[in-house]
Amino acid sequence: MGRPSHPARLRTRPGSRGLPPCPGRGGKQMYQTWGEHLYLQVKTTDKFKFSKHVEDDRVTPVLKFSIETAELKLVEAMGASVPVVLLVVDRADMKLFYVCLNDYISKKLAVSSPTWRDQQSITLYIPIRNEIRVTDEEFDGSSHWGYFARLAQRSKIYSAANLTHHYSVELEHASDKLFADEMDPTFFGPAAADYIHRVETFTNEVAELDIWRKTDNEWAALENHRQALNELKERTANLKAELKALDGPPESLLDSNFFLGRLDFLSSAFRTLSLLGREYEQTARLERLPGGDPFASHDEA
Structure with missing residues (x-):
């Protein structure tokens, strides 16, 4: 060979x-x-x-x-x-x-x-x-x-999986800092704006990856991740606009559990997106193999 x-x-x-x-x-x-x-x-x-x-x-x-x-x-x-x-x-x-x-x-x-x-x-x-x-x-x-x-x-999917995992970890660190108990309320507004900017930057980069281009032959699970990515982009844009139009001191956001929950959603959504690689390993790589092919009919005996 x-x-x-x-x-x-x-x-x-x-x-x-x-x-x-x-x-x-x-x-x-x-x-x-x-x-x-x-x-x-x-x-x-x-x-x-x-x-x-x-x-x-x-x-x-x-x-x-x-x-x-x-x-x-x-x-x-x-x-x-x-x-x-x-x-x-x-x-x-x-x-x-x-x-x-x-x-x-x-x-x-x-x-x-x-x-x-x-x-x-x-x-x-x-x-x-x-x-x-x-x-x-x-x-x-x-x-x-x-x-x-x-x-x-496959190389594109692996690249996307690696990138989303990396950015998910970065957002976890940023989220921990944002929601730290000792956070000075006067700095929360700028910190929240910076956090949203990170999510927006990471999401836009991931959205430009070629795996999201629709094909006739794509791995079916990509559609779920594509929809999740689009929702993440929309929510990030809405939250950014809301923060920009805020009437009142930024520290008042600390009193809004609804706003904090929406910020936390961004991190959670990106973490779900980062599961792309794990799902690929667990399902897609079993296709066309004997026994454990999740895409094949098993009434062949």
């Missing part, structure tokens, strides 16, 4: 993701690239070996494929943010199956075979539902191509 093949850069079809078609020179249709990528590693075999994988009373029809441990160690070293998809081709029947090696290592091998690194080779169990057929709709979100598009976006 040596190293995985060059990354496959996924491109959108004309007019997808909310963008209009882009006519090019000579009337040819142009495509917009977004910098999303994944790696594809192709293996061939003369005959597939089919079996069943049992996990937590879930029975998944699978094909068994052996791979050298050194190759999996390389994928592990590359990190989870760089998806490596193994494509296994049966030369006899001309069938093609796939599995994301990063996710298989982290979510399956690490759990079922903690000492897998000491072995010479590893037997992978690839769900037979991961078979690519030429009749598959290329841009159907539930198709294999839709799954590949979601994988290719």
Whole structure:
């Protein structure tokens, strides 16, 4: 194997993701690239070996494929943010199956075979539902191509998860300072304004991240976070305007539990937004794996 093949850069079809078609020179249709990528590693075999994988009373029809441990160690070293998809081709029947090696290592091998690194080779169990057929709709979100598009976006999601977590911690510290019992009331107004400014700055930066661009193939949980982000932006703007228009001494805000509660909501809302990475690890990275795939039908036994 040596190293995985060059990354496959996924491109959108004309007019997808909310963008209009882009006519090019000579009337040819142009495509917009977004910098999303994944790696594809192709293996061939003369005959597939089919079996069943049992996990937590879930029975998944699978094909068994052996791979050298050194190759999996390389994928592990590359990190989870760089998806490596193994494509296994049966030369006899001309069938093609796939599995994301990063996710298989982290979510399956690490759990079922903690000492897998000491072995010479590893037997992978690839769900037979991961078979690519030429009749598959290329841009159907539930198709294999839709799954590949979601994988290719992973580095952006990890970046967003890291950023929201960092800013959430920053706001927690700012919130502790804002609501400290020893806070001098005369400084509360400016401190509240500074806090709201921090929330506004952090939220605006997060809102500009590319993961919020709607696609046909996006991870479903993104919509919930998108709505939460929009609500956070709206409430922050309203609170900023209210503080600016305040009639009376800023310290009077200390007597308003309603106002304090709304300030606290901003921190809480951002903390919820920072759960993006955790949700991704718990659900999205199980997609297309044997047994614990939360997106698959488990009536396959």
